[in-house]
Amino acid sequence: MTKRRLTKQQRLRIQENQAKTRAQVNAQQEADEYLSPSDLGPEQNGRVIASYGKQVDIEPEQRTGEGIRRCHLRANLPTIVTGDRVAWQDGEHQGVVTSQHPRKSELCRPDNRGKLRPVAANIDRIIIVIAPYPEPHTNLINRYLVAAENQSIKPVIILNKADLIDDNNFSHLNNMLDKYLKLGYECFLVSAQTGEGVDRLEDYLEGLTSVFVGQSGVGKSSLLNTLSPEINTAVGALSASKAKGTHTTTTSQLFHLPNGGDVIDSPGIREFGLWHLDAASIANGFIEFRPFLGNCKFRDCQHQQEPGCALCQAVEDGMIEKERFDSYWHIVHSLEQGQ
Ligand SMILES: Nc1nc2c(ncn2[C@@H]2O[C@H](COP(=O)(O)OP(=O)(O)O)[C@@H](O)[C@H]2O)c(=O)[nH]1
Numbered sequence: 168m169t170k171r172r173l174t175k176q177q178r179l180r181i182q183e184n185q186a187k188t189r190a191q192v193n194a195q196q197e198a199d200e201y202l203s204p205s206d207l208g209p210e211q212n213g214r215v216i217a218s219y220g221k222q223v224d225i226e227p228e229q230r231t232g233e234g235i236r237r238c239h240l241r242a243n244l245p246t247i248v249t250g251d252r253v254a255w256q257d258g259e260h261q262g263v264v265t266s267q268h269p270r271k272s273e274l275c276r277p278d279n280r281g282k283l284r285p286v287a288a289n290i291d292r293i294i295i296v297i298a299p300y301p302e303p304h305t306n307l308i309n310r311y312l313v314a315a316e317n318q319s320i321k322p323v324i325i326l327n328k329a330d331l332i333d334d335n336n337f338s339h340l341n342n343m344l345d346k347y348l349k350l351g352y353e354c355f356l357v358s359a360q361t362g363e364g365v366d367r368l369e370d371y372l373e374g375l376t377s378v379f380v381g382q383s384g385v386g387k388s389s390l391l392n393t394l395s396p397e398i399n400t401a402v403g404a405l406s407a408s409k410a411k412g413t414h415t416t417t418t419s420q421l422f423h424l425p426n427g428g429d430v431i432d433s434p435g436i437r438e439f440g441l442w443h444l445d446a447a448s449i450a451n452g453f454i455e456f457r458p459f460l461g462n463c464k465f466r467d468c469q470h471q472q473e474p475g476c477a478l479c480q481a482v483e484d485g486m487i488e489k490e491r492f493d494s495y496w497h498i499v500h501s502l503e504q505g506q
């Protein structure tokens with residue numbers, strides 16, 4: 168077959184047609200956007216279960232998994248993210264989000280320029296998953312805790328792979344969890360493999376919106392899969408489409424657990440906690456430091472060996488564990504080195 172070359176005129180006509188099609192699509196979108204309120208259904212409340220930048224999927228309130236509608240966003244709305252509660256109106260082709268309800272909490276991460284941007288909203292718990300293997304590092308756990316505390320979202324520690332606890336690692340893990348329990352953190356023991364503790368975890372998650380974070384290999388995928396098999400399939404597809412650069416990718420998705428409770432998940436959220444924080448925020452994220460912060464002799468105290476440092480004194484008096492104070496320093500230094 169001979170390859171047909173297009174004349175200049177034919178090429179122009181094709182371009183013209185493409186431009187026309189694009190204009191029609193844009194006009195339809197604009198028409199949708201400027202539908203008068205009378206063309207739209209009554210205002211109702213809903214929750215964003217996926218966000219695609221200029222569009223979102225909304226689930227009507229009280230209708231779990233039903234009546235999900237793609238909506239565009241009225242101009243001048245603040246950034247709308249997965250988990251947001253909004254007012255919206257349904258339309259013929261699409262709905263319209265008309266306002267955002269106040270957020271209870273937000274999970275933010277820095278963008279390319281270092282400015283914090285919300286990636287998910289209205290989260291009740293950050294579930295930090297650890298396991299006997301890969302061995303849990305307290306510095307990493309503390310870093311997740313600090314990140315959660317700075318976003319004012321309650322962190323919980325889950326030790327997964329309980330089936331791998333043996334005589335060799337028992338006392339180390341027990342001591343570690345004991346210290347976190349004494350600081351007031353809730354801890355759970357589960358095994359995604361044997362199902363041990365999973366019922367208790369399901370009960371705990373009921374009525375809450377949670378995110379799961381933690382080092383690679385601790386069993387986040389396995390746990391989420393045990394709780395709701397749809398999550399990993401969807402999140403896997405999400406990261407695959409991101410790798411391909413598909414532009415309809417959502418930043419995160421909200422999933423309902425069969426027994427009640429919601430999980431917001433995305434590859435980006437699983438990495439939460441490894442982002443930059445300044446020294447003051449890090450100190451503030453060590454909850455037992457809080458009563459002493461602001462009591463140092465020098466207002467700009469670096470809590471090193473300055474005279475009159477309230478934190479150093481608290482460590483000396485046994486009010487703050489030396490290990491946590493050292494960990495504070497470790498995190499400050501590692502972040503200074505951009506890690
Ligand atoms: N023994 C045991 N292995 C587990 C458990 N949960 C997950 N694993 C294994 O740990 C590895 C990492 O799990 P994965 O879910 O991919 O971890 P993720 O990187 O945190 O998502 C896999 O080989 C899992 O089969 C568990 O409760 N017990």
Ligand SMILES: [Mg+2]
Nearest residue numbers: 384387388389
């Ligand atoms: Mg995984």
Ligand SMILES: [Zn+2]
Nearest residue numbers: 463468470476
């Ligand atoms: Zn100080």
